[in-house]
Amino acid sequence: MNIFDILGPVMVGPSSSHTAGAVRIGFVSRTLLGEKPVKARILLAGSFADTGKGHGTDKAIIAGLLGMDTDDINIPDVFDIAQKQNFKYEFGTIQLPQAHPNTAVINLWGKSGKELNIQASSLGGGRIMVDKIDGIDVNFTGEYPTLIVHNQDQPGHVAEVTSMLSHKSVNIANMQLNRDKKGGYAVMVLETDQPIPSEAISWLAHLEGIIKVTYYNPTEVK
Amino acid sequence: MSFGAIKDIIDLCEKNEKNFYQIILEDDCKERDVTKEASQEKMTQLLDAMLLAAFSYDAELLSASKMVGGDGGRMEAFRHEQKGYCGDYIQEVMAHALQMGESNACMKRIVAAPTAGSCGVLPAVLVPLFHRQLIDQQEMVEAMYVAAGIGQVIASRAFIAGAAGGCQAEIGSASAMAAGALVYLKNGSAKQIGDAVAIALKGLLGLACDPVAGLVEVPCVKRNVVGALNALSSADMVLAGIKSAIPVDEVIDAMKDIGMKMDVSLKETGKGGLAATPTGKKLKDDLV
Ligand code: SF4
Numbered sequence: 001m002n003i004f005d006i007l008g009p010v011m012v013g014p015s016s017s018h019t020a021g022a023v024r025i026g027f028v029s030r031t032l033l034g035e036k037p038v039k040a041r042i043l044l045a046g047s048f049a050d051t052g053k054g055h056g057t058d059k060a061i062i063a064g065l066l067g068m069d070t071d072d073i074n075i076p077d078v079f080d081i082a083q084k085q086n087f088k089y090e091f092g093t094i095q096l097p098q099a100h101p102n103t104a105v106i107n108l109w110g111k112s113g114k115e116l117n118i119q120a121s122s123l124g125g126g127r128i129m130v131d132k133i134d135g136i137d138v139n140f141t142g143e144y145p146t147l148i149v150h151n152q153d154q155p156g157h158v159a160e161v162t163s164m165l166s167h168k169s170v171n172i173a174n175m176q177l178n179r180d181k182k183g184g185y186a187v188m189v190l191e192t193d194q195p196i197p198s199e200a201i202s203w204l205a206h207l208e209g210i211i212k213v214t215y216y217n218p219t220e221v222k
Numbered sequence: 223m224s225f226g227a228i229k230d231i232i233d234l235c236e237k238n239e240k241n242f243y244q245i246i247l248e249d250d251c252k253e254r255d256v257t258k259e260a261s262q263e264k265m266t267q268l269l270d271a272m273l274l275a276a277f278s279y280d281a282e283l284l285s286a287s288k289m290v291g292g293d294g295g296r297m298e299a300f301r302h303e304q305k306g307y308c309g310d311y312i313q314e315v316m317a318h319a320l321q322m323g324e325s326n327a328c329m330k331r332i333v334a335a336p337t338a339g340s341c342g343v344l345p346a347v348l349v350p351l352f353h354r355q356l357i358d359q360q361e362m363v364e365a366m367y368v369a370a371g372i373g374q375v376i377a378s379r380a381f382i383a384g385a386a387g388g389c390q391a392e393i394g395s396a397s398a399m400a401a402g403a404l405v406y407l408k409n410g411s412a413k414q415i416g417d418a419v420a421i422a423l424k425g426l427l428g429l430a431c432d433p434v435a436g437l438v439e440v441p442c443v444k445r446n447v448v449g450a451l452n453a454l455s456s457a458d459m460v461l462a463g464i465k466s467a468i469p470v471d472e473v474i475d476a477m478k479d480i481g482m483k484m485d486v487s488l489k490e491t492g493k494g495g496l497a498a499t500p501t502g503k504k505l506k507d508d509l510v
Binding site: 001002003004005006007008009010011012013014015016017019020047050051053054055056059071073075076124125126 | 224246250253254264265267268271285286287325326327328329330331332333334335336337338339341344366367369370371373374377378382383385386399435436437438439491492509
């Protein structure tokens with residue numbers, strides 16, 4: 001923790017967990033979708049559902065989905081902005097007894113038809129955790145460059161990905177592997193100390209047995 | 223490496239004959255691997271954001287729940303009538319604390335210090351000094367380093383979030399940070415800064431986080447005033463030569479102890495204290 005975690009962030013109020021964190025959840029979802037979203041269904045759980053309206057959690061998530069940052073002064077007017085951009089959304093609530101109290105589940109559709117289902121929670125102080133993508137546990141914070149690889153559950157893919165990263169001098173800070181029982185595929189989540197070059201990501205996406213590659217870089221300007 | 227004790231900062235100041243601000247600045251340069259200029263530029267950006275927030279208050283705005291809004295304007299108008307008990311500077315401090323707290327509740331842009339709920343305390347004491355040209359931009363920036371350095375120790379030894387340790391952790395920490403900054407601005411020693419932190423924090427130990435309907439509005443906005451005035455009285459006591467009987471780091475540990483023992487209904491869940499009063503519950507029911 002450095003001194004700018006104490007003074008700052010510069011943010012639109014009222015709550016670092018229910019507003020700033022919610023903006024980040026929307027923003028990370030948009031980035032993970034990989035294209036401009038046109039439609040969203042947002043389900044709020046726990047304290048997000050109970051106090052979200054008063055905290056502007058609904059506006060905050062939409063603002064993030066539209067690519068705004070936590071200090072964007074347009075956040076209070078975001079419903080009008082969404083309408084002008086022809087962005088469709090609906091809100092509901094969901095019970096998730098096992099999840100963190102501040103959790104949202106978002107279904108997102110992009111302009112070329114890409115789809116994403118994400119579950120994320122706001123941990124306080126503006127920090128977030130992406131819990132699940134397309135129903136599979138991923139558990140990353142979005143504070144590091146993050147690579148998410150969906151691949152067929154067969155040996156060799158971990159080695160391919162890790163050797164590609166070391167070849168590019170990218171250091172792996174944290175790695176997890178989760179399996180989806182139904183689909184017979186696995187999801188690798190890698191948080192790295194350095195950003196990953198885009199040609200490396202597209203090379204990976206074309207390998208046999210790799211189903212989908214998603215990359216999130218927090219330092220990239222939107 | 224960042225500091226785990228206020229005493230470590232005081233010792234470094236004394237050993238190297240440097241002031242509190244210089245030690246925190248140097249530590250930030252090491253911690254984030256940046257130059258002094260880059261660090262100061264970042265702090266100056268925060269100062270700009272803080273001043274912008276302070277001077278863009280809109281007394282017409284109400285929060286989404288309609289529970290807060292307009293009080294900062296009322297206080298400012300009353301100040302000009304010169305009828306109250308507190309002097310002009312104190313009343314300006316009160317107005318700024320209310321205004322920043324209300325701006326936050328009304329979704330305006332603020333600087334968390336250390337949190338959004340307590341964002342009014344530090345600017346409330348600093349901005350009127352700047353406004354009256356009693357301190358310049360460089361002194362504002364230095365005071366913010368001092369405040370941030372104090373907050374960092376509190377965060378690492380205890381907590382700074384209401385959900386973790388009650389309001390003592392938010393308004394209490396903000397008040398302690400402001401008290402230290404105020405002593406620094408009057409050329410107080412590092413040791414005196416530590417005493418001011420201790421006295422300010424002691425005054426707010428045990429404060430529960432019990433916001434009505436779980437919203438950062440009631441009692442949060444007015445508690446920013448309490449935090450600011452407590453910072454001023456703590457700083458003045460120290461400048462008068464008064465010391466804290468309990469050393470500052472032990473006070474921070476006491477806050478942690480109290481926060482750990484505090485019931486979860488008093489930690490930002492909106493279930494205990496003021497939130498659980500008949501009126502508090504009614505206000506919540508009226509929202510939905
Ligand atoms: S009552 Fe709770 S939410 Fe309000 S300022 Fe205090 S700690 Fe923050």
